[in-house]
Amino acid sequence: MNQTPDHRAGSVAVIGRPNVGKSTLTNALVGAKISIVSSRPQTTRHRLLGIATFPQGQIVLVDTPGLHRQQGKFSASAMSRVMNRAARGALEGVDVGLLVIEAGRWDEEDTLAYNVLSDAGIPVVLVVNKVDRLREKSALLPFLAEITQNREFAAVHPISALKRNGLDGLVKDLLRQLPQAPAMFGEDEITDRSERFLAGELIREQLMRQLGAELPYATTVEIEHFTEDGAMLRIGAVIWVERESQKAIVIGKGGARLKDIGSKARQQMERLFDRKIFLETWVRVREGWSDDETALKAFGYE
Structure with missing residues (x-):
């Protein structure tokens, strides 16, 4: 440029x-x-x-x-x-x-x-x-x-x-x-965050949209694996909640809620990353994670 x-x-x-x-x-x-x-x-x-x-x-x-x-x-x-x-x-x-x-x-x-x-x-x-x-x-x-x-x-x-x-x-x-200065980033760069980070955020967006009223702050997402398979990205994500009852809410009847969250997040990823995505999601419990600074650090919170 x-x-x-x-x-x-x-x-x-x-x-x-x-x-x-x-x-x-x-x-x-x-x-x-x-x-x-x-x-x-x-x-x-x-x-x-x-x-x-x-x-x-x-x-x-x-x-x-x-x-x-x-x-x-x-x-x-x-x-x-x-x-x-x-x-x-x-x-x-x-x-x-x-x-x-x-x-x-x-x-x-x-x-x-x-x-x-x-x-x-x-x-x-x-x-x-x-x-x-x-x-x-x-x-x-x-x-x-x-x-x-x-x-x-x-x-x-x-x-x-x-x-x-x-x-x-x-x-x-x-x-x-702003000061007169050359560009700090390349013309095609849009963020400093990795695709791995953005994938986790897009899953959490669906959790907030679909469950924000029921579980506003009790969920977070951890990307367990993020690998390239030819033109496809294979992503495995864990949705963490704080109680067993919340796990049931996220999964939904017959797994329907979790499937819908995964499907909509995958569509957003394909749009952003411009490639096919194979997404797997699991729900696990870690009690009190949102009030535990050690857990927050492990989950990538600054």
Whole structure:
């Protein structure tokens, strides 16, 4: 790729409270699905890079778990502490902070996220996501005026990440904030994570989508084997739960739920990896894994 003298490149931390659309925005800017998405808060558990390359520059997006206050049963768990550390750690060495909020809503967790970015001493770009869901469109301007009062933002962008509306202006402003530098990654690279990691995440996405209400945080995925067989990838994955009763829920009647989870995850993998996938899944029990820092480390949580 020929780079202009004014070519810009740098890293942007995507920060916000849970479920505001950070991963949807990351995927939209990258142009590929690298971050899993569901309607459940805290779907994103890991920090990962999304690499968005444009003729004018390269934006390395650091997608993070949602920042949340330490209260309630989940917030007191080891997983909650790990996720908050991952979100705060994403600010180390970045050039810009991207604060993502939901149109029409600003609460204490949004203030927490803003304060974390403000304390980092970097330019903060505000993204007001889900504007397409606002019933009263006339309420947007007063809302923007209210939340930007006494807060410093380098730019403000109302967008819909899901519908990809408003992204062009956002990209221009992000690039403007980045230093003049050559690209940090190759033009065809979209993430720093391996296919093995992404395979596990795509299975966990189906668990969150299908069982998020029943087992919101009690499941995780471990890839046991990941081998190439000619043009095919053979993947074996273990779904870990915390109790025998949860194992039965994941498997479903006659194995139907587990089969559906595997089938939909396999289709997503084939789309992302552009090759045939042979996927096997098993469900095993490890009591209290989500509140055990040793277990979390073994399962790849930072």
